[in-house]
Amino acid sequence: MSKMHIKFHLNGQEVEGLAEPRMLLIHFLRENLKVTGPHIGCETSHCGACTVDLNGKSVKSCTLFACQADGAAITTVEGLTNPDGTLGVLQEMFREHHGLQCGFCTPGMITRAHRLLQENPTPTEEEVRFGISGNLCRCTGYQNIVKAILAAAEQLNAHKAPSSSEAVGQNVEAAE
Amino acid sequence: MIPAGFEYHRPADLASAVGLLQEHGEEARVVAGGHSLIPMMKLRMAELGHLVDLQAIGELKGIEIADGTAILGAMTTQHELIEHADLATAIPLLREAALQIADPQVRYLGTVGGNVANGDPGNDMPGLMQCLGARFELYGPAGTRQVAARDFYESAYFTARADDEILTKVTIPVPAAGTGYAYAKQKRKIGDYATAAAAVLVGTASASVAMTNLSDTPVWSEEAGMALANGDIEGCVAAMLAAIDPQEDMRGPIAFKKHVAAVILRRAIDSALSRRA
Numbered sequence: 237m238s239k240m241h242i243k244f245h246l247n248g249q250e251v252e253g254l255a256e257p258r259m260l261l262i263h264f265l266r267e268n269l270k271v272t273g274p275h276i277g278c279e280t281s282h283c284g285a286c287t288v289d290l291n292g293k294s295v296k297s298c299t300l301f302a303c304q305a306d307g308a309a310i311t312t313v314e315g316l317t318n319p320d321g322t323l324g325v326l327q328e329m330f331r332e333h334h335g336l337q338c339g340f341c342t343p344g345m346i347t348r349a350h351r352l353l354q355e356n357p358t359p360t361e362e363e364v365r366f367g368i369s370g371n372l373c374r375c376t377g378y379q380n381i382v383k384a385i386l387a388a389a390e391q392l393n394a395h396k397a398p399s400s401s402e403a404v405g406q407n408v409e410a411a412e
Numbered sequence: 413m414i415p416a417g418f419e420y421h422r423p424a425d426l427a428s429a430v431g432l433l434q435e436h437g438e439e440a441r442v443v444a445g446g447h448s449l450i451p452m453m454k455l456r457m458a459e460l461g462h463l464v465d466l467q468a469i470g471e472l473k474g475i476e477i478a479d480g481t482a483i484l485g486a487m488t489t490q491h492e493l494i495e496h497a498d499l500a501t502a503i504p505l506l507r508e509a510a511l512q513i514a515d516p517q518v519r520y521l522g523t524v525g526g527n528v529a530n531g532d533p534g535n536d537m538p539g540l541m542q543c544l545g546a547r548f549e550l551y552g553p554a555g556t557r558q559v560a561a562r563d564f565y566e567s568a569y570f571t572a573r574a575d576d577e578i579l580t581k582v583t584i585p586v587p588a589a590g591t592g593y594a595y596a597k598q599k600r601k602i603g604d605y606a607t608a609a610a611a612v613l614v615g616t617a618s619a620s621v622a623m624t625n626l627s628d629t630p631v632w633s634e635e636a637g638m639a640l641a642n643g644d645i646e647g648c649v650a651a652m653l654a655a656i657d658p659q660e661d662m663r664g665p666i667a668f669k670k671h672v673a674a675v676i677l678r679r680a681i682d683s684a685l686s687r688r689a
């Protein structure tokens with residue numbers, strides 16, 4: 237199979253490369269672009285370690301071909317630091333609240349939490365748990381991950397002008 | 413897990429997509445959200461020469477509600493369906509079911525069209541659409557035709573859709589105001605397919621009941637619906653248990669599945685009746 241020319245925005249910069257159509261996005265990111273934040277856990281669409289943000293959606297990059305992402309805007313955990321390279325609020329809160337042990341799930345977890353807080357800036361604990369249900373962690377028992385995300389939400393809201401606090405919770409009732 | 417090689421196409425309109433399906437025949441498959449097809453390709457249970465990506469086809473997008481009918485474009489994602497406030501008001505059963513499908517990441521990409529076209533007995537939307545009396549629109553070389561969801565499923569992965577047809581939209585009659593509804597699902601963990609799931613609508617003199625993953629197609633039982641419409645809950649459950657045909661697999665033996673089916677159906681009926689106004 238001949239290779240395709242693939243181009244997309246990654247963490248704010250235009251990147252390009254050649255890939256066979258069958259190359260999965262996670263392999264294109266890690267092997268071709270050397271962006272190794274997104275991890276490969278299960279390879280079977282279950283664990284969420286490979287989660288990236290694609291056009292404003294959290295997606296499992298092991299279940300998408302790189303060619304499908306041609307033209308897209310992608311953010312990985314590397315893109316969630318502050319402009320000066322220091323840890324972003326979510327990253328800092330994961331550190332502060334021990335939201336990780338081995339750290340394998342962390343890039344996917346933080347990238348997913350980022351989109352969750354974009355869509356619902358004031359989630360309840362239940363909404364956080366439902367929102368990260370596509371990400372598995374084998375170490376923490378989730379308790380501190382949930383704490384870290386709630387703390388990040390609080391900090392992010394505190395930084396905003398009071399007038400922007402009308403963001404309403406989305407009522408994502410747990411369907412479990 | 414790397415799939416076999418293929419050529420990738422991203423047509424901009426329906427006519428070109430169908431043209432590609434005609435040109436490449438059995439070698440070609442469309443991909444919507446890819447969350448059923450790509451795992452199968454990675455396992456090499458699906459091999460194809462040409463992958464036709466529907467993502468750029470604007471005609472397949474969008475949700476419209478008018479004149480007592482909701483029309484969902486095939487490329488509507490489960491996430492978009494859940495977030496659509498008017499749809500949640502008009503047909504709350506859809507949202508309740510979609511929230512129980514897979515996990516957030518899968519729902520951002522998984523589409524309504526892919527879920528109903530796939531033909532996997534584990535998919536939740538086929539039974540849901542049968543319960544709602546939905547119709548599927550198919551577009552192919554000979555033009556457009558409509559097939560009722562209740563006539564669409566032939567056996568596992570075999571449907572009324574021809575290989576060169578694309579499912580373009582799902583048309584759903586909005587249930588009368590006050591209709592009770594519920595989607596109940598038993599699964600082993602979040603992101604799992606159903607051990608048993610039930611979709612129930614119950615009005616003052618009518619009812620519709622369908623179940624998922626208890627046969628090689630979804631099971632809509634007219635008899636079960638009639639019993640429930642007459643207020644006969646035990647008759648409804650008995651008719652459904654007679655209609656399903658579960659097989660033993662990793663979700664359990666047949667007797668267990670029948671047990672779970674009855675429990676889940678009763679739960680769905682109770683909750684639908686409690687919401688009937």
Ligand SMILES: Cc1cc2nc3c(=O)[nH]c(=O)nc-3n(C[C@H](O)[C@H](O)[C@H](O)COP(=O)(O)OP(=O)(O)OC[C@H]3O[C@@H](n4cnc5c(N)ncnc54)[C@H](O)[C@@H]3O)c2cc1C
Nearest residue numbers: 444445446447448449514522523525526527529535536579
């Ligand atoms: C971890 C995980 C858990 C899941 N859990 C559930 C669950 O609990 N319940 C559930 O219902 N589903 C579940 N799914 C499946 C998911 O909902 C899929 O997204 C869905 O079944 C298919 O939609 P898709 O858009 O991804 O279709 P694709 O994977 O792109 O396509 C599926 C099939 O349908 C065909 N197709 C797609 N669109 C069209 C069209 N418009 N016209 C004609 N043919 C078409 C394709 O050619 C392919 O054969 C799960 C998936 C994963 C990865």
Ligand code: FES
Nearest residue numbers: 277278279284298
């Ligand atoms: S590696 Fe993609 S979901 Fe596990």
Ligand code: FES
Nearest residue numbers: 337341373374375
């Ligand atoms: S910290 Fe080890 S898997 Fe989550």
